[in-house]
Amino acid sequence: xxxxxxxxxANPAGLARRLALTLIVSGALLAAVLVVAPLVGSTxxxxxxxxxxxxxxxxxxxxxxxxxxxxxxxxxxxxxxSGALFQALLRDALATPYTLGVSSGxxxxxxxxxxxxxxxxxxxxxxxxxxxxxAMLTLALVAGVAAEGRRMSSFTLLLAGxxxxxxxxxxxxxxxxxxxxxxxxxxxxxxxGGIEPLPAPVLAMVAAVVxxxxxVLCWKAREWNLMAVGEEWASARGASPRRLMLLGYVAGSVxxxxxxxxxxxxxxxxxxxxxxxxxxxxxxxRLLMPASFLAxxxxxxxxxxxxxxLMSVEIPVSVVTALVGGxxxxxxxxxxxxxxxx
Amino acid sequence: xxxxxxxxxxxxxxxxxxxxxxxxLEMSLGSLVALTGPNGAGKSTLLGIMAGLRQPYEGSxxxxxxEVSAWKRAxxxxxxxxxxxxxxxxxxxxxxxxxxxxxxxxxGGLFESPDDIxxxxxxxxxxxVAAFTHRDFRSLSGGERQxxxxxxxxxxxxxxxxxxxxxxxxxxxxxxxIYKLLRRLADEGLLVVSVTHDLNLAASxxxxxxxxxxGRVEADAPPCDALSPESIRRIFAVxxxxxxxxxxxxxxxxxx
Numbered sequence: 001x002x003x004x005x006x007x008x009x010a011n012p013a014g015l016a017r018r019l020a021l022t023l024i025v026s027g028a029l030l031a032a033v034l035v036v037a038p039l040v041g042s043t044x045x046x047x048x049x050x051x052x053x054x055x056x057x058x059x060x061x062x063x064x065x066x067x068x069x070x071x072x073x074x075x076x077x078x079x080x081x082s083g084a085l086f087q088a089l090l091r092d093a094l095a096t097p098y099t100l101g102v103s104s105g106x107x108x109x110x111x112x113x114x115x116x117x118x119x120x121x122x123x124x125x126x127x128x129x130x131x132x133x134x135a136m137l138t139l140a141l142v143a144g145v146a147a148e149g150r151r152m153s154s155f156t157l158l159l160a161g162x163x164x165x166x167x168x169x170x171x172x173x174x175x176x177x178x179x180x181x182x183x184x185x186x187x188x189x190x191x192x193g194g195i196e197p198l199p200a201p202v203l204a205m206v207a208a209v210v211x212x213x214x215x216v217l218c219w220k221a222r223e224w225n226l227m228a229v230g231e232e233w234a235s236a237r238g239a240s241p242r243r244l245m246l247l248g249y250v251a252g253s254v255x256x257x258x259x260x261x262x263x264x265x266x267x268x269x270x271x272x273x274x275x276x277x278x279x280x281x282x283x284x285x286r287l288l289m290p291a292s293f294l295a296x297x298x299x300x301x302x303x304x305x306x307x308x309x310l311m312s313v314e315i316p317v318s319v320v321t322a323l324v325g326g327x328x329x330x331x332x333x334x335x336x337x338x339x340x341x342x
Numbered sequence: 343x344x345x346x347x348x349x350x351x352x353x354x355x356x357x358x359x360x361x362x363x364x365x366x367l368e369m370s371l372g373s374l375v376a377l378t379g380p381n382g383a384g385k386s387t388l389l390g391i392m393a394g395l396r397q398p399y400e401g402s403x404x405x406x407x408x409e410v411s412a413w414k415r416a417x418x419x420x421x422x423x424x425x426x427x428x429x430x431x432x433x434x435x436x437x438x439x440x441x442x443x444x445x446x447x448x449x450g451g452l453f454e455s456p457d458d459i460x461x462x463x464x465x466x467x468x469x470x471v472a473a474f475t476h477r478d479f480r481s482l483s484g485g486e487r488q489x490x491x492x493x494x495x496x497x498x499x500x501x502x503x504x505x506x507x508x509x510x511x512x513x514x515x516x517x518x519x520i521y522k523l524l525r526r527l528a529d530e531g532l533l534v535v536s537v538t539h540d541l542n543l544a545a546s547x548x549x550x551x552x553x554x555x556x557g558r559v560e561a562d563a564p565p566c567d568a569l570s571p572e573s574i575r576r577i578f579a580v581x582x583x584x585x586x587x588x589x590x591x592x593x594x595x596x597x598x
Contacts, residue, residue, distance in 0.1 A: 015453055015454070016453055087432075087433075088433075091432045092432065093432055093433070219452065221452065222443075222446055222449055222452065223446075225435070225439070225443060225446075226443055226446060228431075228432065228433050228435075229429070229431060229435070229440070229443065230429070232395055232424075232426065233426070233429070233443070235394070235395055235415070236393060236394075236395060236419060236423065236424040237419050237443060237444065237446045237447055237498070238415045238416035238417075238418070238419030238420070238446060238447035239415065239416075239446065240415060278433065278434060282434055282435070282436065282439070283433035283434045283435045283436075283439065284435070284439055286452055286453075
């Protein structure tokens with residue numbers, strides 16, 4: 001995000017300054033989006049009125065749109081930072097938070113809950129709980145298969161993830177095939193992903209997972225730099241690739257699973273946000289990870305705002321992320337054709 | 343002087359295929375050792391074991407009086423650095439960022455310390471890569487990349503530099519300049535071990551040639567002995583002879 005003329009951190013002060021600038025620019029962008037997005041919508045409200053607690057402005061702002069905006073921000077930040085992480089761990093610029101099957105696991109859980117009409121547990125929708133359990137089981141399964149023989153590399157992880165992903169997707173198709181028309185609609189709706197207002201305690205729980213895990217990922221940025229070059233490279237520089245692979249995989253999956261079990265799969269954020277940012281920040285994860293979180297958060301809030309306001313009916317947010325993000329991304333690619341970054 | 347490396351019956355297998363068997367040798371600081379032999383002889387595996395990258399190995403490989411596998415990784419990386427044959431990057435790291443990664447074993451936080459900056463700068467001067475400091479590593483030529491990777495290894499301020507065919511992709515000028523630098527580092531007191539197929543480079547720059555064949559040490563001697571025509575025929579199955587230059591130095595001609 002930083003528009004610094006010198007492209008690298010030439011000295012510690014330089015990198016620290018660039019990090020500060022990155023945080024300020026992307027943080028300010030996110031803050032602006034968080035304030036402006038809840039003001040937009042079918043019911044016209046004003047910020048002063050909302051802050052003064054007037055009806056209906058305050059209710060609409062704080063009760064409906066603000067929680068939804070915060071969820072979009074947490075989800076966008078989590079998906080973008082996990083995308084950057086998985087791209088580094090798998091050394092694959094096309095990796096996404098969903099490459100290794102976490103979202104299909106969440107989807108299977110949700111589809112089971114819908115198919116068997118499980119309602120809610122202690123006031124929490126069974127769909128969320130099952131999606132979370134499904135995602136976690138997939139995570140454990142993939143990690144277990146990948147770590148077979150005490151060897152866990154990007155290769156085994158990718159192989160295990162992609163295989164289990166396809167198996168789980170087939171099971172979802174079978175369940176979908178067996179579902180009634182009403183359930184089928186619910187399943188498709190869930191699989192399209194969407195942001196909805198959440199009760200404050202649930203939102204707080206999501207934040208309590210997403211924020212600390214993301215902070216840890218930012219703190220380990222120098223290790224992700226090594227892993228993005230190679231496992232042997234990391235090992236020869238004093239890091240433990242197996243441990244980093246496991247830590248990164250679990251942390252990224254926990255982030256993805258937490259938000260996906262509530263929002264359903266939302267594509268594209270985890271792919272294009274880190275890519276777009278690399279053009280500005282370069283490959284150094286010390287800049288890329290925090291910038292991905294903040295810009296990913298802002299991006300999904302903007303997309304969700306567009307999703308609920310562009311048409312008289314709400315469009316699935318993943319449609320917006322692809323329709324808005326896709327062309328933007330292509331334009332970015334074209335403007336950078338000469339560089340070698342892809 | 344106690345040897346820095348002491349290998350005793352060191353061996354390694356990939357699954358059921360045994361690539362290295364009972365290698366016993368010692369290496370000390372201040373020398374340039376060329377590791378050579380036919381393809382599949384186990385050169386890279388031996389280097390990998392010494393670099394702590396191939397585990398578990400059989401037998402014993404002691405470094406500084408302690409089994410390589412027992413070293414803490416970061417402490418080991420402050421003493422021993424490794425240069426791979428080539429490096430392919432997926433992401434737009436700059437040359438400088440690649441060099442700075444050599445400082446991770448010293449990392450005390452998120453940012454490089456002044457010591458880190460100084461070490462990286464010096465390494466970049468030694469390998470003459472300061473001109474590409476801010477260039478995307480992937481936009482550099484093979485020779486430039488290899489020098490950047492070497493700078494990253496030197497930024498670790500190691501006692502030991504292990505290189506796996508460092509000059510394979512380089513033109514003649516850069517092959518020579520890399521080996522001149524390796525020679526200089528060995529003269530300054532480092533142990534430099536370089537895998538190479540180029541017997542003339544090995545002969546002109548190294549103090550000692552270790553030749554492997556089928557996972558065993560076939561020759562371990564100064565270049566003129568280890569690379570004698572008989573020895574070359576035995577190890578590589580090609581005819582060779584030493585030709586001498588007017589300066590008195592020799593070089594090896596292969597073939598019919």
